[in-house]
Amino acid sequence: MRHAGRITEWNDERGFGFVVPSGGGDRAFVHVSEFQRGSRQPVVGDLISYETTRDARNRLNARTVRFAGQKIAAPVNSLRLPGWKIALAFFSLLVLATYFGKTPILVVLVYLAASLVSYMMYFLDKGAAEKGYRRTRESSLHLIDLLCGWPGGLVAQQQFRHKTAKAPFQRMYWLTVLLNLGGVAWLAASGKAQWLSDVLLGG
Incomplete structure (x- = not known):
């Protein structure tokens, strides 16, 4: 009703x-x-x-x-690629790049850790929104996504239906994705990612 x-x-x-x-x-x-x-x-x-x-x-x-007066929107779920599939495809490519020596294992580990943190931050913020508790700043969500957490953030957004309808947030989110990918690609191409991996992991 x-x-x-x-x-x-x-x-x-x-x-x-x-x-x-x-x-x-x-x-x-x-x-x-x-x-x-x-x-x-x-x-x-x-x-x-x-x-x-x-x-x-x-x-x-x-x-x-x-x-009031708004028509029912046409279903779009079948046209939109689920976030978990995008994240899975990205990690698959990342693992392949690591296997062929294009990126160090450190990059995979950083993405995994940051994605888990991002996922939990969205989960907790969604719960806080529903209960009226203190919220996580949007700038904090964008920061963790920028720092390699965007795959986990994407999965959480769609799973919890959180921030998906807020256009300004979505524009900034996808900007952080592009900036992150560009930055990591530069680190890998310049050899700095491998240098950091050798320093931190003793490679």
């Missing part, structure tokens, strides 16, 4: 707010990730339609949110 309501509170920085049903009743927590992909940023006063569920603490949450 869908409800109609108006957003009465919205925190743009943290990406969540509350909606009150038009006919009266309990307000519901609403997160930006629940809006249709490609939607604009919500503001206080927006009229929306939504479904409701309750979380583990029995709090009302708005799901599958649409702005």
Whole structure:
């Protein structure tokens, strides 16, 4: 069952707010990730339609949110390559490059470690957003992604539906990916990656 309501509170920085049903009743927590992909940023006063569920603490949450008059978007999941497949393909290429002596094993280890840290940071930030706790700064998420954590960040974004609907964040995220790939490619081509590996791993 869908409800109609108006957003009465919205925190743009943290990406969540509350909606009150038009006919009266309990307000519901609403997160930006629940809006249709490609939607604009919500503001206080927006009229929306939504479904409701309750979380583990029995709090009302708005799901599958649409702005009033907004048409149902065509399914895009089948057209978008899942993040885990992109990450797996990247690590496969990285392992092949290491096998053929193009990059040192240190590069693989750094990507694995940073990806795990990035994944956990997104996971914890998603939980904080749902519970209203203190959030991780977006600049911190971008920094870990820039420092080789972007594969884990990509998997976490799609798995937890976190930050995927926030266009400015996504633009900065993909910029960090490009900068990271360019920087690592330069380190590998210049021999500096191998030098660092020899120093740190005693190769």
